[in-house]
Amino acid sequence: MSNKKSFAKSQALFLKAQEHLVGGVNSPVRAFKSVGGTPLFFDRGQGAYVFDADDNRYIDYVGSWGPLILGHAHPKVIGDVTKTLNKGASFGAPCHLEIELAEMVKQAFPSMDLVRFVSSGTEAVMGAIRVARGYTQRNKILKFTGCYHGHTDSMLVQGGSGIMTLGIPGSKGVPDSFVKDTLVAPYNDVEAVRSIFNEFGNEIAAIIVEPIVGNMGCVLPENNFLQELRNITTQYNSLLIFDEVMTGFRSCFGGVQKDFGITPDITTLGKVIGGGMPVGAYGGRKDIMSMVAPLGPVYQAGTLSGNPVAMQAGISTLTELMKPDFYTNLLDNATQLEDGIKAIVADKGFTVNRYGSMITLFFTKTHVKDYDTAITSDTEAFAKFFWNMIENGIYIPPSQYESWFLSGALTKEDIKTTLAAINESINNN
Ligand SMILES: *Cc1c(COP(=O)(O)O)cnc(C)c1O
Numbered sequence: 539m540s541n542k543k544s545f546a547k548s549q550a551l552f553l554k555a556q557e558h559l560v561g562g563v564n565s566p567v568r569a570f571k572s573v574g575g576t577p578l579f580f581d582r583g584q585g586a587y588v589f590d591a592d593d594n595r596y597i598d599y600v601g602s603w604g605p606l607i608l609g610h611a612h613p614k615v616i617g618d619v620t621k622t623l624n625k626g627a628s629f630g631a632p633c634h635l636e637i638e639l640a641e642m643v644k645q646a647f648p649s650m651d652l653v654r655f656v657s658s659g660t661e662a663v664m665g666a667i668r669v670a671r672g673y674t675q676r677n678k679i680l681k682f683t684g685c686y687h688g689h690t691d692s693m694l695v696q697g698g699s700g701i702m703t704l705g706i707p708g709s710k711g712v713p714d715s716f717v718k719d720t721l722v723a724p725y726n727d728v729e730a731v732r733s734i735f736n737e738f739g740n741e742i743a744a745i746i747v748e749p750i751v752g753n754m755g756c757v758l759p760e761n762n763f764l765q766e767l768r769n770i771t772t773q774y775n776s777l778l779i780f781d782e783v784m785t786g787f788r789s790c791f792g793g794v795q796k797d798f799g800i801t802p803d804i805t806t807l808g809k810v811i812g813g814g815m816p817v818g819a820y821g822g823r824k825d826i827m828s829m830v831a832p833l834g835p836v837y838q839a840g841t842l843s844g845n846p847v848a849m850q851a852g853i854s855t856l857t858e859l860m861k862p863d864f865y866t867n868l869l870d871n872a873t874q875l876e877d878g879i880k881a882i883v884a885d886k887g888f889t890v891n892r893y894g895s896m897i898t899l900f901f902t903k904t905h906v907k908d909y910d911t912a913i914t915s916d917t918e919a920f921a922k923f924f925w926n927m928i929e930n931g932i933y934i935p936p937s938q939y940e941s942w943f944l945s946g947a948l949t950k951e952d953i954k955t956t957l958a959a960i961n962e963s964i965n966n967n
Contacts, residue, residue: 540930540956541847542591543577543594543928543929543945544592544594544803544903545578545590545592545594545825546591546602546858546945547579547590547591547594548576548577548578548579548591548592549576551579551591552576552577552579553712555579555870557825562577563577563687563853565874565911567935567936567940568936570936570938572628572917572926572931572936572937573921573925573926573936573937573965574813574921574925574926575723577929577931577936578590578591578594582610582611583606583609583610583611584609584610584611584644585608585609585610585611585612585680585853585945585947585952586598586610586945586948586949586952587610588600588610588933588948594931595931595933595953596738596928596931596932597932597933597948597955597956598610598933598935598945599932599933599934599935599942599943599944599956600731600933600934600942601631601943601944601945602814602933602955603620603811603935603940603943604752604783604788604809604941604943605809605810605812605813605814605822606813606814606943607787607788607810607855607943607945607946608858608859608867608945608946608947609854609945609946609947609948610619610729610947611857611876612744612854612858612947613815614815614849614854614857614858615813615854615855617857618742618850618851618853618854619772619813619850619854620848621850621853622635622846623847625846626844626846627846627847628632628842628844629843629846630841630930632844632846633716633773633849635844635846635849635850635853635880636655636849638653638846638849638850638853639811639853639856640653640899641851642852642853642856642857643807643811643819643821643856644821645788645791646787646793646856647782647786647791647792647793647795647796647805647807647821648790648795649748649795649801649802649805649822649823650805650821651821651822651823651824651827651832652821652824652828653819653820653821653827653833654819654820654821654825654827654830654838654843654844655787655817655818655819655843655844655849656817656818656819656820656840656901657817657818657837657840657842657843657848658686658688658787658808658816658817658818658957659687659688659781659783659784659807659808659809659818659837660688660689660690660818661688661818661819661840662763662783662806662807662808662819662820663687663688663690663693663746663781663783663806663820664782665742665744665806665830666693666744666746666779666804666805666806666820666822666839667679667690667744667746667764667779667818668828668837669804669820669822669827669829669830669836669838670744670779670803671743671744672829672834672835672836673743673777673825673826674743674744674775674776674777676740676741676743676776677719677741677743678719678720678721678738678741678743679692679719679721679741679742679743679745679746679804679965680718680720680721680722680723680734680741680744680745680746681693681695681720681721681722681723681746682722682723682724682725682747682751682752683722683723683725683908683910684691684723684725684753684754684757684908684909684910684912684939685725685746685747685751685753685754686748686754686781687746687748687781688713688754689709689723690810691712691716691717692716692717692719692720693718693720693742694708694717695708695717695720695722702772704839705916706862715795721734721742724908724909724910725747725754725757725759725763725907725908725909726733726757726759726760726761726763726771726908727908728767730768731745731766731767731884732770735770735773735774735776738776739773739776740774740796742774742776743776743777744766744771744776744777744778744779744803744804744935745771745776745778745779746779746781746783746818747764747767747771747778747779747781748780748781748782748785748932749764749780749781749782749785749793749794749795749798749800749802750785750794750893750896751787752784752893752896752940753784753823753909753940753941754939755891755894755898755900755906755912755938755939755940756891756892756896756897756898757829757908757912757939758891758893758907759798760907763798763844764794764798764800765798765800768800768801771803774779777802777803777804777826778800778802778803778804779802779805779806779881780793780794780795780806781806781951782794782805782806782807783806783807783808783818784808784809784896784941785809785864785893785894785896786805786807786808786809786810787856787859788811788894788895788896788943789869789893789894789895789896789931790865790883790894790900791859791860791865793805794893795809797894800919802822802887803822803823803826803828804820804821804822804823804827805820805821805822806819806820807819807820807821807915810855810859811852811855811856811857812848812852812855813852813854813855814851814855815847815848815851815852815925815960816842816848817849817851822954843850852875858946861907864946865874867946868894868944868945868946869895870896871895871948871950871953872892872894872895872897872944873879873942874950874953875897875944875953875956875957876890876892876897876953878946878953878956878957878960879899879957879960882960882961882964882966884901886962886964887903888900888901888902888903889902889903889904889905892905894942895944895945896941896942896944897942897944898940898942899910899942900915900938901915901916901917901920901923901938902914902915902916902949902953903921911929915938915939918937919967920937920938922967923963923964924936925967926962926964926966926967927959928964929963930958930959930963930965931955931959932956932958932959932960942949
């Protein structure tokens with residue numbers, strides 16, 4: 539590593555930001571608490587690269603935490619969105635773009651007979667849970683430790699180790715009464731799910747799961763876990779909700795449900811389908827979604843839902859994803875990155891998990907299959923690695939427990955540069 543980078547402008551901005559914004563940020567991980575130091579303030583992005591306020595350039599593996607699968611400022615997306623914006627930002631009334639995006643989403647997710655657009659993944663999950671409860675006339679929801687479903691009260695239940703049958707709030711400000719109907723099991727633990735259903739099965743409205751977890755780092759299902767969840771929910775007349783806010787469009791023009799051939803009752807989407815604008819969606823079987831207002835008694839609404847600018851960003855993004863070879867190239871790069879990282883860390887025995895274009899290098903020798911195994915990672919070593927990567931011009935998520943996201947803008951050369959940086963950053967630790 540040659541010259542140390544200057545972060546003077548980011549540092550000055552962060553000092554000022556803290557006078558006005560809570561913790562200087564508008565979403566907590568951005569504050570770099572788990573890696574220390576000052577968060578980078580970004581000025582602009584272009585394709586695979588982001589530039590910070592001090593004009594340092596990085597190859598970006600965050601992609602705004604998933605949405606930017608085409609890379610930054612994709613000319614087609616920006617051009618289309620600009621044209622749409624010129625016609626007005628929002629009407630609070632129907633527009634034809636909502637139909638177009640819904641058709642594309644349904645083509646990718648045939649399990650979604652009817653779609654409702656909202657403005658974030660959190661909202662999509664809130665809607666999905668409400669309709670699941672309304673449809674089944676049951677209250678309990680089973681989630682998995684270490685899975686993140688946005689910041690809605692009932693989902694802010696973290697697990698400690700082991701099975702926690704009744705929820706304990708993972709955030710101040712969430713009353714116990716709001717989470718008493720949230721049940722928690724370890725991811726990949728079918729036996730725990732079965733025993734919870736043995737006890738509460740007829741009260742459980744739905745299981746909600748990140749079918750492949752991205753939010754404790756990338757963690758894959760094992761031993762037919764997803765099929766078992768499908769079987770158990772069917773047996774008890776509960777619903778299966780796949781939260782594909784992160785996994786949607788990450789490995790194919792569809793989601794984990796397409797890759798694994800498992801059909802959930804309800805799906806939540808976000809991130810990629812908004813192409814960088816605030817969009818979420820939930821949808822599923824017609825009889826279930828017909829419960830939602832104005833068709834049915836489950837209320838859910840939104841001032842900016844389905845607004846033309848956000849719909850256009852989604853349409854333009856998905857249109858690019860449908861081009862031949864988009865996923866072939868993306869997955870080719872992802873495989874090259876995975877193989878390269880595995881070779882670099884072979885002597886250390888670290889774990890590398892990947893699904894499509896999401897990947898996590900865990901600083902642990904333990905096979906990571908759930909929350910308990912994920913937290914065996916050496917987060918201090920990760921923090922050093924993170925800053926070494928920054929010095930080497932690579933921006934990865936500022937936390938061990940996140941997935942890195944590849945974009946279609948990355949070249950083979952970028953991957954090579956990244957691997958060289960990883961090699962240096964690991965061995966300088
Ligand atoms: C990001 C995410 C959410 C929340 O989406 P927001 O748009 O941040 O509200 C929900 N579920 C999963 C799986 C996510 O990755």
